[in-house]
Structure formats: C-alpha cells, structure tokens
Amino acid sequence: EPEVTQTPSHQVTQMGQEVILRCVPISNHLYFYWYRQILGQKVEFLVSFYNNEISEKSEIFDDQFSVERPDGSNFTLKIRSTKLEDSAMYFCASPEGFGAPETQYFGPGTRLLVL
C-alpha cells in the first residue's frame, strides 16, 4: 500500500499552545485531507486541500485551524490555541493516483493530547 507518513507520532501540549502536525503525502499528489478521531469515536473529516488551497472544510475546522503546504512535499495542520477537546488522533490522507482520487490512503496518525 502507498505510504503516507506523519510526524510526530505523539504530541502532548498545554492548553492554549500552538501545535503543528506534519504529513508527507504520497509523492507528487495534489489532493490532501486531514481527519481526526476522538478516542472511541468515529473518524471525522476536517479539511481537503487541492492544488495549494482549501477545497472544503468541515464545521470542526474553525479559525483555530489552518493548513499549509510549506514546500513541495510537506503538508501541515496547525492548531493555533489548543483546547482540551482538540485531544484526538489526527490523520492525514492522500489518494494514490490521478485516475482514482477517491481511494484515500491514511497515514499512521498523530496522537495529540492537550492538558
């Protein structure tokens, strides 16, 4: 299966602090997604990113969140001022090929704990 990588694997932060979660999608792909999964709950869509701009975002993705593609390979999710309820597993996803953008391959996730 194509590989999407994420760093860090775990992050512990204090409430109010900024965190940046990093993803390296499948190379040369234009579509990226972020999802999150609060412990014991279903996976939820956060945002999709196409050709260097947000194509869609969910209600969860408020002004505290932002996404960037700082260089040709990395894709970041920033939470400006973390809240306790931001504690979750955050997944980056990327399709494999241009012929089948719907098949999303997920990274291993970053487990974020906000204290």
Place this chain on the structure above:
Amino acid sequence: SQQGEEDPQALSIQEGENATMNCSYKTSINNLQWYRQNSGRGLVHLILIRSNEREKHSGRLRVTLDTSKKSSSLLITASRAADTASYFCATDARGGTASKLTFGTGTRLQVTL
C-alpha cells in the same frame, strides 16, 4: 441513525470462521470504502466499491453494495487472529476531486484461536 453505521458494534469469532459486518448509510453515494484500524493505529484501506457495482472481491474479502437499501456488507472468510481490529465503512457522496469520506461508527472484530 447517522451516515455510515455498522453493525454489529462488536463481533467475536474463532479463527477459521467467517466474519460479516454490515454498514448502512442515508444519502446517495458515489462509492463506499472499507478500512481496518488496529487499536490506536492508522487506517488501512481495504477495498472500494462504486455505486454501480454490486459485489467486489479482494483476497479473503468480499464486499457487497445494495444502493436500494443503502447498505453494504464486508465478509472476511477464514478469519485469522491477525484480522482482529476495528472495521469502518466510509461513504463518499461525490467522488472524484470533490471526494470526502464520511465514516461509520465501526465494528470491533475479535478473532480468537
């Protein structure tokens, strides 16, 4: 019920038996995908079935889709202990470049020796 709900919520079987998990959804879809998640780990893509397909196979996996009933099933044949995981269905209402997955609540499968 919400888009993408699986049943049962939990399933315990013995190695060698078949496991069947069901998923129901509410809105029309372009495709439906099944994922596996080992405890606390990432999501592994298993199979995608499009709205114009009724059945699809991949190894020991068999997926069916009934768009008239808005439901899908995942069958794992000859289960192994390594199949122990949570299984999620995810629906994609639009497909293509507008793809966005809506996940179900998952079925926790336990395969015992």
